[in-house]
Amino acid sequence: MTFVLTNLVPGDPATANLGEQASSDPAAVAEYRRQHGLDQPLPIQYARYLEDLARGDLGQSQQSHQPVLTDLRAAVPATMELAALAILLSLLVGVASGVVSALHRNRLGDHVLRVLSLLFVSMPTFWLALVAFYVFFDQLGWAAGSGRLDPGVTAPANVTGLYTVDAVLAGQWFTFWNAVSHLILPALVLTAHTVGLLTRFTRSAVLEVLSQDYVRSARAKGLPERTVLVHYVLRGALVPVITVAGLAFGALLSGTVLVESIFAWPGLGGYAFRSATTFDLPAVMGVGLVIGTIYLFVNLAVDVLYGVIDPRARVQ
Amino acid sequence: MNLRLLKRLPPACRRPLTLIGSGVALLWLLAGLAAPLLAPHDPLAQSLPRLAGPGRGHWFGTDALGRDILSRVLYGARVSIPLSLTVVALSLFVGGVLGGFAGYFGRRVDEVIMRVADLVLAFPTVILALVIAAALGASLQNAVLAILLVAWPPFARVARGLVLGLRSQEYILSGRLLGFSAWRSLRVDVLPGVLGPLLVLTALDIGNATLLLSGLSFLGLGAKPPIAEWGSMVADGTLQFDSWWIGVFPGLAILTIVLAFNFLGDALRDALDPGTAKTIGTAKEHAA
Numbered sequence: 001m002t003f004v005l006t007n008l009v010p011g012d013p014a015t016a017n018l019g020e021q022a023s024s025d026p027a028a029v030a031e032y033r034r035q036h037g038l039d040q041p042l043p044i045q046y047a048r049y050l051e052d053l054a055r056g057d058l059g060q061s062q063q064s065h066q067p068v069l070t071d072l073r074a075a076v077p078a079t080m081e082l083a084a085l086a087i088l089l090s091l092l093v094g095v096a097s098g099v100v101s102a103l104h105r106n107r108l109g110d111h112v113l114r115v116l117s118l119l120f121v122s123m124p125t126f127w128l129a130l131v132a133f134y135v136f137f138d139q140l141g142w143a144a145g146s147g148r149l150d151p152g153v154t155a156p157a158n159v160t161g162l163y164t165v166d167a168v169l170a171g172q173w174f175t176f177w178n179a180v181s182h183l184i185l186p187a188l189v190l191t192a193h194t195v196g197l198l199t200r201f202t203r204s205a206v207l208e209v210l211s212q213d214y215v216r217s218a219r220a221k222g223l224p225e226r227t228v229l230v231h232y233v234l235r236g237a238l239v240p241v242i243t244v245a246g247l248a249f250g251a252l253l254s255g256t257v258l259v260e261s262i263f264a265w266p267g268l269g270g271y272a273f274r275s276a277t278t279f280d281l282p283a284v285m286g287v288g289l290v291i292g293t294i295y296l297f298v299n300l301a302v303d304v305l306y307g308v309i310d311p312r313a314r315v316q
Numbered sequence: 317m318n319l320r321l322l323k324r325l326p327p328a329c330r331r332p333l334t335l336i337g338s339g340v341a342l343l344w345l346l347a348g349l350a351a352p353l354l355a356p357h358d359p360l361a362q363s364l365p366r367l368a369g370p371g372r373g374h375w376f377g378t379d380a381l382g383r384d385i386l387s388r389v390l391y392g393a394r395v396s397i398p399l400s401l402t403v404v405a406l407s408l409f410v411g412g413v414l415g416g417f418a419g420y421f422g423r424r425v426d427e428v429i430m431r432v433a434d435l436v437l438a439f440p441t442v443i444l445a446l447v448i449a450a451a452l453g454a455s456l457q458n459a460v461l462a463i464l465l466v467a468w469p470p471f472a473r474v475a476r477g478l479v480l481g482l483r484s485q486e487y488i489l490s491g492r493l494l495g496f497s498a499w500r501s502l503r504v505d506v507l508p509g510v511l512g513p514l515l516v517l518t519a520l521d522i523g524n525a526t527l528l529l530s531g532l533s534f535l536g537l538g539a540k541p542p543i544a545e546w547g548s549m550v551a552d553g554t555l556q557f558d559s560w561w562i563g564v565f566p567g568l569a570i571l572t573i574v575l576a577f578n579f580l581g582d583a584l585r586d587a588l589d590p591g592t593a594k595t596i597g598t599a600k601e602h603a604a
Binding site: 115118119121122123124125126127128130131134138250251253254255257258261262269272273276277284287288291292295 | 333438439440441442443446447450451523527530531534535536537547550551553554557558560563564566567570571574575578579582
């Protein structure tokens with residue numbers, strides 16, 4: 001029984017733990033290959049890196065001449081603010097439209113949503129960012145410009161590093177709205193791809209659950225359609241959807257590399273890009289480490305949510 | 317005559333979206349092939365007025381160097397499409413072979429190959445590809461190599477799963493009992509059972525590969541400047557903000573070709589039986 005259940009849960013801790021190791025490896029491998037023309041095994045480098053890491057030392061960035069840790073402390077919250085808003089929006093819109101699409105299967109609404117979601121999945125994020133910036137900032141003037149705040153606005157006192165949260169904590173409402181207005185457009189651009197992914201996946205998950213015997217039984221015993229949908233169908237469909245949401249978060253982080261460059265967002269994506277193109281090895285490894293850790297926590301969250309939604313997946 | 321032909325196709329291939337998808341893909345293929353005939357100007361010639369908006373003589377406008385955007389978009393099809401197809405074909409080959417070995421030989425081989433696959437999958441694709449491409453040096457070949465390195469694991473996963481399922485089938489067991497070599501067994505007995513679903517995954521992945529390749533070029537890690545490549549053309553657009561046509565048209569080119577590939581991939585998946593479609597659907601999401 002336990003065996004079957006552990007096999008049912010995809011994101012296993014082994015993969016998640018490997019993420020941590022991977023964070024230092026691929027970057028190192030690539031750089032090392034470039035310099036020496038061969039791929040040396042990394043145990044020695046890796047051991048030395050771990051030693052520094054244990055002391056909280058990520059090395060010095062070659063481009064900013066600051067400790068990587070300092071750079072990351074500034075960049076990570078900027079990206080997390082963006083990514084958190086984007087994944088929240090994606091989940092809300094993506095799951096809702098996926099459910100609607102499935103319930104209207106093969107009718108007009110479904111067709112429209114399917115085409116739209118495919119359109120979003122097929123759209124180059126960097127191009128969408130450019131077009132959105134041009135239309136909503138340059139032409140219409142609806143959105144705030146690049147960066148996290150308007151030039152004259154000073155950042156709120158640093159508590160979490162998330163400008164919106166910090167501004168609220170400091171009671172600076174003007175700064176709060178300014179930060180929000182800067183967040184909206186890049187977050188929406190990032191959302192496009194993941195909304196498409198989640199809509200497509202939710203649709204197929206709901207359709208799959210709808211055809212299950214237990215849903216038929218629930219209907220047969222005369223439960224109101226609402227109850228069937230919320231307690232039976234949605235709950236069943238959520239498990240695969242959460243898996244995809246975890247993966248979508250990865251896609252979102254990928255998107256930040258492209259979007260941040262256009263919106264001049266001082267985040268992790270831009271930092272990753274700058275450090276990779278300048279061969280700033282300690283910075284690249286730092287980024288890798290952070291992303292590996294984020295993945296680890298996302299996987300953990302996904303696994304915990306399985307337990308919340310699906311009693312069969314709870315640890316015995 | 318045409319209608320009769322259409323009716324012989326499986327239902328999934330008769331849907332309007334599939335037909336539109338194939339139409340668009342075909343158009344781009346033709347545009348790429350016939351670019352020298354279709355393009356009104358030399359894509360590299362800096363002979364037109366600079367930053368001219370769309371109009372007669374240059375329908376898509378011109379860029380900061382006075383090059384014709386339409387011609388560059390048409391020539392771009394000769395870069396993006398073949399390279400995306402190459403990347404995906406290579407991923408199919410590398411992932412298929414590694415996954416096949418992992419599934420067939422099991423134990424150590426399986427352990428090592430799949431660990432490496434997990435390692436790659438534990439990273440956002442763009443960021444990993446970015447790091448690899450940057451380390452190798454900016455060029456189209458290196459971008460292709462970088463994408464290959466991040467794109468093979470989903471193929472390996474699917475191939476491994478399929479081979480594991482096939483390995484215990486009686487016809488393969490009897491082959492082994494007859495003393496056939498692993499090579500013969502994999503090639504003759506296993507391959508036909510694995511190829512179909514893998515090809516579907518390939519079709520579904522072409523769009524992704526196109527996006528990733530143009531994304532790397534956009535970041536300046538793919539095509540080098542004079543080459544007309546869609547991603548780097550969009551990047552040119554970010555430098556000339558008020559001349560929207562520079563970035564918009566190449567972006568639309570990427571959008572339409574990726575959309576067409578995705579329509580086709582979906583159709584191919586639906587045309588297979590639902591069971592297979594499901595495994596591949598999951599793997600595809602992993603790939604994303």
